Amino acid sequence: MIDETAVRRAAETAFSFHFVRKPVTASRQRFPGGKPLGTLPPGDLVNLYWQSMQVDKDEIKHLGAISDDIIQTVQGGEDENRYSGEQPA
Numbered sequence: 001m002i003d004e005t006a007v008r009r010a011a012e013t014a015f016s017f018h019f020v021r022k023p024v025t026a027s028r029q030r031f032p033g034g035k036p037l038g039t040l041p042p043g044d045l046v047n048l049y050w051q052s053m054q055v056d057k058d059e060i061k062h063l064g065a066i067s068d069d070i071i072q073t074v075q076g077g078e079d080e081n082r083y084s085g086e087q088p089a
Helices: 004-010 042-052 057-076
Strands: none
Touching (some): 042 057
């Protein structure tokens, strides 16, 4: 990771300086089978995100179970305060 502040500080005396960012990793994710974003279920989208962030497969399984529970709670209209520690009114 480049410390942009340090680079800019070092280049303060330069006549002209432009910091050009060129990411090393791809900024776009290809969906399986060319499916449109709207056709993928939320759990699959979350898993694709974790894969793109290079999260360990065992950790993805654990996080997937948590996200599935949260998604079912939100879609089912169950108690939304369950994870915040708040008590229902």
